[in-house]
Amino acid sequence: MSLPSYPQAQQAQIIRAHQRDLYHVSSLREQTESVLRSWLGTRWLTRWDREVDLLVKLAYYGVTTGRATQTLGEEYTDIWQYSASSQRAPPSSRIRASLVLLPTICAYSLGRLGNAFALRERLPWLGEVLKSLPTGLEVVSEINLAIFYLRGTYYDLLKRVFRIQHISSIPEDPHTRPPSYSLLGLLIIARLLYRLTTAVRTQAVNTTSASSLRGKEKARASPDSRETFLDDRPVSSFLGPENPEGEPATPAEDDERTMLDIVSIPDTVRASRNCTLCLEERTDSCSxxxxxxxxxxxxxxxxxxxxxxxxxxxxxxxxxxxPIYNL
Structure with a gap:
């Protein structure tokens, strides 16, 4: 008596499973944000939105992939993960932990470091690398997706690295031919070639323009012309933080961008100055x-x-x- 053999999962099953996982993660995040918004307010949620997204993804994939069980998308299409390098055995605990932690923590770290204004001021080259790294990862992911549409394996880039494939518990029908997605792969390749051509042309134009501007600036540059002033104040002093929603909340009494004497305003009037997003008294009011x-x-x-x-x-x-200074 021979053991039953399971066929490889079809492309349509893998794609559908991925779509269902995205739907469930999005739904879980919306419900989590709704609870946190009612408990802690919109301003807190806006400040910690990346951390909330990180925790939601870790929770969803941790209790599914991390525990060697199907995700809701895989359960919907009836497919299972297995390691192609170990004779269809389930992925090891280390590989499962990598599948859960690497895509979530790396995306979170890139988002936080990419918005770190102080870091980019101290290390400009590192700021440029962090700025271009998401674009590079996006291009590599699209190349991997094109290969998947052409060959039918490894929908996710990280699963290609660890050689994690899928099997299906649905037997193959010899009278039905599975759909082909090769055309989508060719379209992605054509789009990547177009993006490459456009980037090369843009880089050539920017290089020419930058060289001409540097020549003009050297002709009229002076040691004291590095800073631009407006009414004896440097323009840099007018610029606010790059990530204002990440700054701690400022009490209305300490609002420096208003002409009103907040302390002398009656409480009944101040109650009508609440922001509908954070439900607190407005600061740095704008329309x-x-x-x-x-x-x-x-x-x-x-x-x-x-x-x-x-x-x-x-x-x-x-x-x-x-900006509004008198309301």
Whole structure:
């Protein structure tokens, strides 16, 4: 009596499983954010949104892949992970831990380090590397995806590195031909070639422009012309932090960007100055194009996630926010 052999998972099953996993992770994050928003407020959630996303992904993949069980997407399509280098045995504990930790922690670290303004000021070369690294990883992931569509194995780049494939518990039908996704792979390759050509042309134009600008600047540069002044104040002093929503909340009494005497305002009037996002008294007040007032840090954090006003859903352009000093 021979043991039953399971066929390789089809491309459609792997793609569908990945889509279902993304859906469940997104749904779990929305529910987590809803609970945290009601407990701790929108401002706290905006400041720690990356950490929340990290914990949600670690929790979802930790209790599934980390425990050598199917994810909800794999269970939906009835496929299982196995190690191609160990005769269809389940992945080892170290490989499972790598599959859970590497994609989540690396993405989180790149996001945090890429926004570290102080680090980029001290080490400009490191800032440029961190800025270009996500683009490089995106290109490598697209190349891996094109290979998957052409050959049908290793949908995820990390699984290609560790040689993790899928088997299906659904027997093959000899009378049915599985669908082919080779055309999608060719389209991805064509898009990558177009991006490469565009990047080379842009780099050539930028190099020519930079060399001409350097020549002009050397002709009229002086030691005292490094800083630009406006009314005897350097322009750099007007620039705020690059990540304002990550800054701690400022009490309304300490708001320096208002002409009002906050302390002398009656409590009934101050109650009407609350920001609808953080539910606290507005600081660094600004107005959107549709006329609604918010804290600067709150609306910037919101606008980076959704380009619409949180009240009227009109399109939101962060470059058109208007500072308000008397409301």
């Amino acid at each position: 959107t194009e549709c006329g609604h007032l918010f804290c600067w840090s709150c609306i910037v954090g919101w606008g980076r996630e959704k380009a619409e006003c949180p009240l009227c859903r009109q399109s939101l352009n962060l470059t058109r926010l208007l």
